Amino acid sequence: MLVNGQPTRPLMPAPEADAVLVIDQRGLPHQLRWQRVGDVATAITAIRDMWVRGAPLIGVTGAYGLALQARVEASDAALAAAAQALIAARPTAVNLAWAVQRLHRALLPLPVAERAVQAWALAGALADEDVAVNAAIGRHGLALLQAIAARRGRVNVLTHCNAGWLATVDWGTALSPVYQAQAAGLDLHVWVDETRPRNQGASLTAWELGQQGVAHTVVSDNAGGHLMQHGQVDIVIVGCDRVTARGDVCNKIGTYLKALAAHDNGVPFYAAMPLSTLDLALQDGLREIPIEERSAREQTHITGRAANGELVEVQLVPDGSAAANPAFDVTPARLVTGLITERGVVPADEQALRALAA
Numbered sequence: 362m363l364v365n366g367q368p369t370r371p372l373m374p375a376p377e378a379d380a381v382l383v384i385d386q387r388g389l390p391h392q393l394r395w396q397r398v399g400d401v402a403t404a405i406t407a408i409r410d411m412w413v414r415g416a417p418l419i420g421v422t423g424a425y426g427l428a429l430q431a432r433v434e435a436s437d438a439a440l441a442a443a444a445q446a447l448i449a450a451r452p453t454a455v456n457l458a459w460a461v462q463r464l465h466r467a468l469l470p471l472p473v474a475e476r477a478v479q480a481w482a483l484a485g486a487l488a489d490e491d492v493a494v495n496a497a498i499g500r501h502g503l504a505l506l507q508a509i510a511a512r513r514g515r516v517n518v519l520t521h522c523n524a525g526w527l528a529t530v531d532w533g534t535a536l537s538p539v540y541q542a543q544a545a546g547l548d549l550h551v552w553v554d555e556t557r558p559r560n561q562g563a564s565l566t567a568w569e570l571g572q573q574g575v576a577h578t579v580v581s582d583n584a585g586g587h588l589m590q591h592g593q594v595d596i597v598i599v600g601c602d603r604v605t606a607r608g609d610v611c612n613k614i615g616t617y618l619k620a621l622a623a624h625d626n627g628v629p630f631y632a633a634m635p636l637s638t639l640d641l642a643l644q645d646g647l648r649e650i651p652i653e654e655r656s657a658r659e660q661t662h663i664t665g666r667a668a669n670g671e672l673v674e675v676q677l678v679p680d681g682s683a684a685a686n687p688a689f690d691v692t693p694a695r696l697v698t699g700l701i702t703e704r705g706v707v708p709a710d711e712q713a714l715r716a717l718a719a
């Protein structure tokens with residue numbers, strides 16, 4: 362998608378194919394800076410410290426991390442250790458394990474001397490696949506938005522966190538239908554939840570929608586219920602980090618509250634789900650999905666741009682107050698109207714999901 366009018370991706374292989382270049386999302390929306398990820402240790406840091414984030418993008422970064430390891434040492438033991446460390450960098454989004462394991466499995470049967478070249482090519486293929494999958498999600502989601510537009514004229518979408526192109530290799534998941542609707546000429550407006558504590562909505566979603574020229578309004582996380590009560594939200598579309606066989610949706614903390622409010626107000630609630638996010642090994646999302654507990658500092662402090670243009674961090678809470686920071690929550694399948702996948706829109710139930718994945 363566009364940055365300053367130029368097609369841009371948040372992750373690109375370096376010209377010499379010895380590293381990947383990633384947008385350092387910690388600087389956005391105020392600073393657009395790139396980081397070079399040239400070894401597996403840096404890939405782990407980039408994922409863990411959220412230079413890159415969003416389920417599909419950390420998956421592709423993980424795959425490139427393993428490919429960078431293969432350039433240095435591609436023995437079975439070295440690849441296994443690197444894969445394990447990459448997967449441990451963030452526990453909730455299943456895409457990370459999915460992508461790293463897929464690459465790892467493909468490399469093991471190959472002679473050690475061939476692994477580095479193959480790994481780089483396979484990581485690139487995974488990135489291309491992500492783009493195609495997200496474009497397909499957008500086409501299926503577009504039909505939902507067109508149906509609303511036919512009834513109501515302007516379409517008001519509410520989204521939580523960032524599930525746009527910054528969270529993927531391109532297009533995004535939840536925002537892919539929005540970008541396709543924009544291209545189709547629909548009259549569209551997006552309510553952007555700020556998404557405390559890291560503010561992926563206020564800093565990332567707002568920035569990428571603005572770069573693309575999509576009308577949007579940033580609201581506090583607490584405003585969504587009120588907007589729905591007053592008929593100002595036609596549809597909620599969120600991303601997801603892991604979906605269980607029975608259709609429980611794990612996504613950024615606060616998603617569950619939006620689903621409850623949507624249910625109470627008769628607003629359709631959809632999660633955009635690439636099949637790489639479906640974890641058929643799990644059933645009960647509430648009990649079985651590991652929820653990442655991040656640093657309390659993300660809760661107690663906030664970073665923004667000072668009047669002199671510099672990024673500064675300030676403290677929000679009193680000295681000594683305890684703070685907790687669970688990063689994800691689980692929305693039970695009964696609150697989910699449907700899942701927008703690359704193979705179509707399906708209900709959040711086991712029969713549909715197993716048939717989809719077959």
Ligand code: MRU
Nearest residue numbers: 414415416522524528600601613
């Ligand atoms: O902690 P983050 O910023 O990686 O969490 C991201 C989200 O929750 C996204 O909505 C989700 O990964 C889907 S990304 C297409």
